[in-house]
Amino acid sequence: xxxxxxxxxxxxxxxxxxxxxxxxxxxxxxxxxxxxxxxxxxxxxxxxxxxxxxxxxxxxxxxxxxxxxxxxxxxxxxxxxxxxxxxxxxxxxxxxxxxxxxxxxxxxxxxxxxxx
Amino acid sequence: xxxxxxxxxxxxxxxxxxxxxxxxxxxxxxxxxxxxxxxxxxxxxxxxxxxxxxxxxxxxxxxxxxxxxxxxxxxxxxxxxxxxxxxxxxxxxxxxxxxxxxxxxxxxxxxxx
Numbered sequence: 243x244x245x246x247x248x249x250x251x252x253x254x255x256x257x258x259x260x261x262x263x264x265x266x267x268x269x270x271x272x273x274x275x276x277x278x279x280x281x282x283x284x285x286x287x288x289x290x291x292x293x294x295x296x297x298x299x300x301x302x303x304x305x306x307x308x309x310x311x312x313x314x315x316x317x318x319x320x321x322x323x324x325x326x327x328x329x330x331x332x333x334x335x336x337x338x339x340x341x342x343x344x345x346x347x348x349x350x351x352x353x354x355x356x357x358x
Numbered sequence: 359x360x361x362x363x364x365x366x367x368x369x370x371x372x373x374x375x376x377x378x379x380x381x382x383x384x385x386x387x388x389x390x391x392x393x394x395x396x397x398x399x400x401x402x403x404x405x406x407x408x409x410x411x412x413x414x415x416x417x418x419x420x421x422x423x424x425x426x427x428x429x430x431x432x433x434x435x436x437x438x439x440x441x442x443x444x445x446x447x448x449x450x451x452x453x454x455x456x457x458x459x460x461x462x463x464x465x466x467x468x469x470x471x
Contacts (some may be wrong), residue, residue, distance in 0.1 A: 284461030284463050287459060349403070
């Protein structure tokens with residue numbers, strides 16, 4: 243079975259541009275979460291979507307937005323890119339929304355975004 | 359104070375050594391706990407979930423102390439292939455509303471031949 247797939251794998255943008263990152267969850271998983279990982283740090287939570295609804299949002303500016311489609315795939319959009327947005331963007335899927343006994347999340351390979 | 363705190367290391371140990379990682383978390387309402395492993399320039403991969411009763415998977419043992427809000431990972435008979443960053447992870451999901459993983463900064467382990 244395919245794991246979480248993300249595209250593109252690498253991306254180079256300049257300041258002020260916008261970017262769309264894509265994620266397909268593991269088949270049967272309805273929950274998709276996005277994380278940003280800056281070099282030397284652990285991943286930071288950006289968004290979680292379940293059944294096409296936003297269920298959680300991290301401490302990121304409004305330049306960051308996301309959505310989930312009927313097939314449970316997801317897009318992360320970032321507008322007005324800044325140098326500090328350079329990071330590895332990770333998508334994770336899981337079979338439940340959370341709570342006690344929730345299933346762990348499984349990560350894709352990530353999209354490495356570089357801002358020049 | 360960070361929500362999940364880990365010693366960043368690096369931990370340099372010889373093959374065959376036993377190494378312990380410790381982690382503390384600040385939110386007593388946290389529901390689930392995990393250790394993830396991340397190789398250089400790769401995605402995090404689930405190593406094991408952590409339960410209050412403690413759990414073991416081969417050479418790996420995880421412990422959770424809810425009263426102290428403390429999580430540990432013990433690796434016995436370490437192998438060269440264990441070299442990676444080990445991430446302590448807490449899930450702040452509440453009753454199914456959200457599934458928000460909070461990561462520590464990770465502890466780098468380098469196993470030496």
